[in-house]
Amino acid sequence: MLPLLCLISFVAVLLLNNLTPVIAQLPPQLRQEIRGVWLSGNDFSVFRNRSQVQAAMSQLRQLNFNTVYPVVWNDGYTQYPSAITQKMGIPFFFKGVDGQDVIADIISQARSQGLLAIPWFEFGFMIPLTSELASQHPDWLTQKQDGTQTSISAAGEVAWLNPFHPEVQKFIRELVTEVITQYDADGVQFDDHMSLPVDFGYDKYTISLYTQENGNPPPPNPQAQAWIKWRADKITAFMVDLHQTVKARKPNAIFSVSPNYYDFAYKLQLQDWLNWVRLGIVDELVMQVYRNDLESFIGQITRPEILETQQIIPTGIGIMAGLRNRPVSIQQIQSQVQAAHQRGLGIGFFYYESLWDIAPEPAAQRQSAFAALFPNSALRDISQNIPRQPTFKTISLPLYPKPSLGQRVRGNFLEVAVAGGQPKRILLDTGSAGLRVPKEFLGNAPIRKTGQNIKEVLSDGTILEGELVYANVRFGLIPTAEPVPIQVVTSRQCTAQKPKCSAKSGVPFSGIVGVNYFEKSLPYNPLRKLPGNLSNGFIVIGNGGSNSNGSLILGLTADNQAGFKMASWSQQPEINGVPGNRWDSRLSKVCLTIAGSSAKNSCNSKMIADTATINGLTEFKSATTAGKLKPGLLRSANAVKVAINGVFDYNLTPGTRDGFNRWNLSVSPQAEVPILVNTGIAFFDKYDVLFDPVNGRQGFRSRR
Structure with missing residues (x-):
């Protein structure tokens, strides 16, 4: 066993060493390490005071933090004066001690210190059932199969806005647009509540929508895979639209998400954030890993989806700095930060007050420890945040x-x-x-x-x-x-x-x-x-x-083109306004035989593979080619064979089933070519068909 263990160790060292150059070669925006802290509702007793905001931002800058995430949507209320909620008659409570806009003050003071300020929509689709919003719009709420409208969360008993309802989507979209516009914010962040617990989605609107799209009502099992995927995909589609809304207002704004680990997020919260990353709509990710046990913590931050994400976008780990009723030692924080740093990951601390104000150690000791965690400055620049393509090749x-x-x-x-x-x-x-x-x-x-x-x-x-x-x-x-x-x-x-x-x-x-x-x-x-x-x-x-x-x-990739036999198209002149190459995708030198006609292995035909035509069709320019056959539906005696030598050989016995074996014949003196064959939709039951506009060719792969 010893030689084998030595070999394994050697390979492991090689692999670990080979990871470093990959990270070092990432674009500049990916090397912008996240050093952030959430400014939660618990912190507003501090941030209502302008002088304390100034002192806090100055101190964070001195300790080499670079990002703050002030909460702007919490408990059914905005934390800023919103014209949208004002029109709805929802009260606003969060003025500063001098009547100032607290969010505007935080963003201004953060920027003066060189910190990014990314407003945080903490509650996402989650609201208290007793809130004005829930009372005004009961039709916006979703429910469980038994009619229950609430679940128990860290915020207590809460209801859930229906993420699939267009009015709910419009409301969230308007709030996000308002924040980006009103404050010229550096970005927006959505956390694990931009989701829906898996047991929800049995409200009338969602049942109707699902039934309309699938022909049957949702399954009674909320964890049925197709039902999970349908709801998760709907949330993803909304996030795609929300991303486009943000980028339309401010192209270099950071679209940030801070979810739970992926397996939990997708299966229990319908939050397919890895797909969001792959779709190119996430500019940074801070995954929440609130664990006391270091081994468990490391297990979460080394999951494959984190390794994939950090090769694409700035990636950080959310670390619990403490709660009022559950303080966290500085030793635990240090060990978790070190584990994250060793793996090239940034940090987001939850939350500001627990950094040193409510902690088991004296504030000075905690601040000294944080200074040691980030000994060098690492400011971030959103001008580097350029649009990103999806990482899908196919x-x-x-x-x-x-x-x-x-x-x-x-x-x-x-x-x-x-x-x-x-x-x-x-x-x-x-x-x-x-x-x-x-x-x-x-x-x-x-x-x-x-x-x-x-x-x-x-x-x-x-x-x-x-x-x-x-x-x-x-x-x-x-x-x-x-x-x-x-x-x-x-x-x-x-x-x-x-x-x-x-x-x-x-x-x-x-x-x-x-x-x-x-x-x-x-x-x-x-x-x-x-x-x-x-x-x-x-x-x-x-x-x-x-x-x-x-x-x-x-x-198209090398893998998915395997097994296709290719036929070439002819290139056509450019048309103003049409990007890329233009091709005549009517294939030439196609051989056609129709029993009972003069078309017997006529290899001067043109052909199109057309998914929009229910039945196959042959169009003759001259009635002579049709011979004794009359225009109309061919019969079983008029067997059809369409082929390109070495590419495909398609045979059909005409019948009476639409889309399966019906074949029509027409004679049109106005036709563009002597013989045109449209094989119709049944052709796609026997062949996979590839369209390659880069190389001007069409591929066929038999499914028989």
């Missing part, structure tokens, strides 16, 4: 078999949120380009109108008309890096040639997200504006004809 989004509106027989529908609106399941169309939605899908986020009315004619003869606008869009949880062009459809009608188009069916328009790269005008494929690697292509995986979800894989 991500998979579900494709649903039914839309949010309408009764389409089959399709692949992607969840899309437009201009901060509720996510809607919109038809994924690989055969067209541009996002087109009814105006009802738009949220309240800013929209840039162009006044330009545009028209789009769909393959079934439907004419869509409406204004071209620009707005932010979110695919699942992934927001576009900037606003994208969208057609807001206000009118639908049929062409004279196809009077029985979908506009005449009476079915509401469910929206189309066209992801083809053969753009003919604006709007263009909105996937072009996804952040980072996620914009470099995608893969569509069908559902095999089942009722389960297919998937849209965003971001």
